[in-house]
Amino acid sequence: MTATAMLDLKQRLARLNESERRAAAAYLLRLKRESAAGRRETSRLMREMDAGKKTRLNDFLKRQSHA
Numbered sequence: 877m878t879a880t881a882m883l884d885l886k887q888r889l890a891r892l893n894e895s896e897r898r899a900a901a902a903y904l905l906r907l908k909r910e911s912a913a914g915r916r917e918t919s920r921l922m923r924e925m926d927a928g929k930k931t932r933l934n935d936f937l938k939r940q941s942h943a
Contacts, residue, residue, distance in 0.1 A: 877885075889900060908914040 889897065892900060909918065
């Protein structure tokens with residue numbers, strides 16, 4: 877994608893209302909999950925969780941608020 881096309885896409889996304897943005901975000905997340913790289917990432921995260929590497933939601937939210 878050219879820089880001009882990317883800029884146009886970003887500008888169009890910025891003009892969407894909240895529900896349209898949510899729908900676009902859900903679509904992009906679905907594309908990521910369905911890709912080979914997305915499936916590999918999900919598998920990696922699941923292996924880490926199976927190995928005991930987990931984070932409580934409260935801890936995650938605290939870290940995010942300090943970022």
